[in-house]
Amino acid sequence: xxxxxQTPRYLIKTRGQQVTLxxxxxxxxxxxxxxQQTPGQGLQFxxxxxxxxxxxxxxxxxxxxxxxxxxxxxxxxxxxxxxxDSALYLCxxxxxxxxxxxxxxxxxxxxx
Amino acid sequence: DxxxxxxxxxxxxxxxxxxxxxxxxxxxxxxYVYWYRQIHxxxxxxIIHGLKNNETNEMASLIITEDRKSSTxxxxxxxxxxxxxxxxxxxxxxxxxxxxxxxGGTRLMVKP
Numbered sequence: 001x002x003x004x005x006q007t008p009r010y011l012i013k014t015r016g017q018q019v020t021l022x023x024x025x026x027x028x029x030x031x032x033x034x035x036q037q038t039p040g041q042g043l044q045f046x047x048x049x050x051x052x053x054x055x056x057x058x059x060x061x062x063x064x065x066x067x068x069x070x071x072x073x074x075x076x077x078x079x080x081x082x083x084x085d086s087a088l089y090l091c092x093x094x095x096x097x098x099x100x101x102x103x104x105x106x107x108x109x110x111x112x
Numbered sequence: 113d114x115x116x117x118x119x120x121x122x123x124x125x126x127x128x129x130x131x132x133x134x135x136x137x138x139x140x141x142x143x144y145v146y147w148y149r150q151i152h153x154x155x156x157x158x159i160i161h162g163l164k165n166n167e168t169n170e171m172a173s174l175i176i177t178e179d180r181k182s183s184t185x186x187x188x189x190x191x192x193x194x195x196x197x198x199x200x201x202x203x204x205x206x207x208x209x210x211x212x213x214x215x216g217g218t219r220l221m222v223k224p
Contacts, residue, residue: 042216
């Protein structure tokens with residue numbers, strides 16, 4: 001069974017731009033969560049989607065948003081990029097909300 | 113979710129057992145103990161989880177004390193590929209959501 005896939009793997013943007021990251025969960029998994037990892041703050045929860053609905057949201061500004069499609073694939077969007085948004089963005093999927101999560105390889109975003 | 117405390121770093125000789133401790137003295141009765149690890153620049157990898165009984169799978173064993181205030185992850189025969197940051201997380205495993213709160217973890221260095 002294929003694992004969680006994330007695209008793109010690497011991305012370079014400039015301040016003020018917006019970016020969309022994509023995540024395809026493991027087949028049969030209906031919950032997708034997003035995390036941000038930075039050297040200073042570590043791994044932080046962004047939000048979770050289950051059955052196309054946002055279930056939980058972490059403490060991030062409204063510039064960070066996401067959505068989930070009927071096939072469980074998810075996208076997250078960051079608008080008006082700031083230098084501090086440079087991070088590894090990780091997606092994790094699970095069969096249901098509350099089940100063990102399996103992470104993808106991440107998208108490394110660099111904001112210049 | 114309950115807070116966890118882990119030593120920041122540990123060394124282990126290749127081929128020997130690695131015993132990684134975790135304190136979670138404020139754990140609630142319905143909270144599980146989860147372990148993940150993150151090899152450099154990759155997404156976290158699920159290892160094992162448990163409620164109160166000891167658990168074993170192909171990767172590791174999880175020993176939870178009777179009062180559930182601490183646990184130990186055991187890698188029975190550590191290899192160089194087990195060098196990673198190991199995260200102990202406690203959370204309620206039900207349909208309440210998928211937010212994982214990561215602490216600093218333990219950086220395990222397996223040495224030849």
